Amino acid sequence: xxxAEQREQLRxxxxxxxxxxxYESLLSVTADREEITVVGxxxxxxxxxxxxxxTREQRIEVAREAEALYRRKVAWGVREGEETTxxxxxxxxxxxxxxxxxxxxxxxLVAGGVARSRADALAWCVRLVGxxxxxxxxxxxxxxxxxxxxxxxxxxxxxATDSGTPASE
Numbered sequence: 001x002x003x004a005e006q007r008e009q010l011r012x013x014x015x016x017x018x019x020x021x022x023y024e025s026l027l028s029v030t031a032d033r034e035e036i037t038v039v040g041x042x043x044x045x046x047x048x049x050x051x052x053x054x055t056r057e058q059r060i061e062v063a064r065e066a067e068a069l070y071r072r073k074v075a076w077g078v079r080e081g082e083e084t085t086x087x088x089x090x091x092x093x094x095x096x097x098x099x100x101x102x103x104x105x106x107x108x109l110v111a112g113g114v115a116r117s118r119a120d121a122l123a124w125c126v127r128l129v130g131x132x133x134x135x136x137x138x139x140x141x142x143x144x145x146x147x148x149x150x151x152x153x154x155x156x157x158x159x160a161t162d163s164g165t166p167a168s169e
Contacts (some may be wrong), residue, residue: 002031004145010070014038017062022055027079035090036066039077048078048085096122 002010011029018026023040030037042051063074075089098106106121115121130137 003148004142005148007031010036014062014066017065019058022058023078024168031070031072033072035073035075037071037075037077037086037089039079039084039086042080044080048080048087051078052087093119148156 007029011026014029015026024043026038026040028037029038030039042048045053046092049061059074059076063076066072066074073090075086077084077086077089079085087153103118105125106115107119109115109124110117115124
């Protein structure tokens with residue numbers, strides 16, 4: 001999870017390095033531990049396929065620099081009207097431990113044909129929660145940003161020894 005300030009710095013970095021003709025406008029730059037996703041709008045006269053072909057070399061150049069600097073893969077996307085199309089994005093495996101009652105939920109989704117596997121069922125659940133709790137998740141992320149700001153204003157506990165005195169003394 002990155003802070004709002006880090007998110008803005010990341011957005012500024014991409015805005016500075018992307019050639020002006022790549023996107024009509026840069027909409028968002030989001031990041032997690034594995035990936036940075038850059039989404040912008042394209043001209044109404046251009047298709048996603050045409051955009052990908054036209055901007056491939058430029059995007060690869062920026063992505064290589066970002067991947068070396070931020071140690072994350074870069075994914076790209078475009079928004080056309082209300083629809084966002086992502087490409088070159090990751091599907092990252094995650095590990096979780098579930099109790100029987102939780103596994104039964106996933107198995108029911110598989111048996112009902114909603115998902116092909118427990119992994120697909122878990123991804124479906126995450127998407128569903130994300131769709132129906134967007135406001136709540138946004139509020140939670142904002143709260144985490146506030147926690148990061150308050151921690152940054154506090155004393156430097158990493159520079160102290162076990163006795164409570166600064167390590168340099």
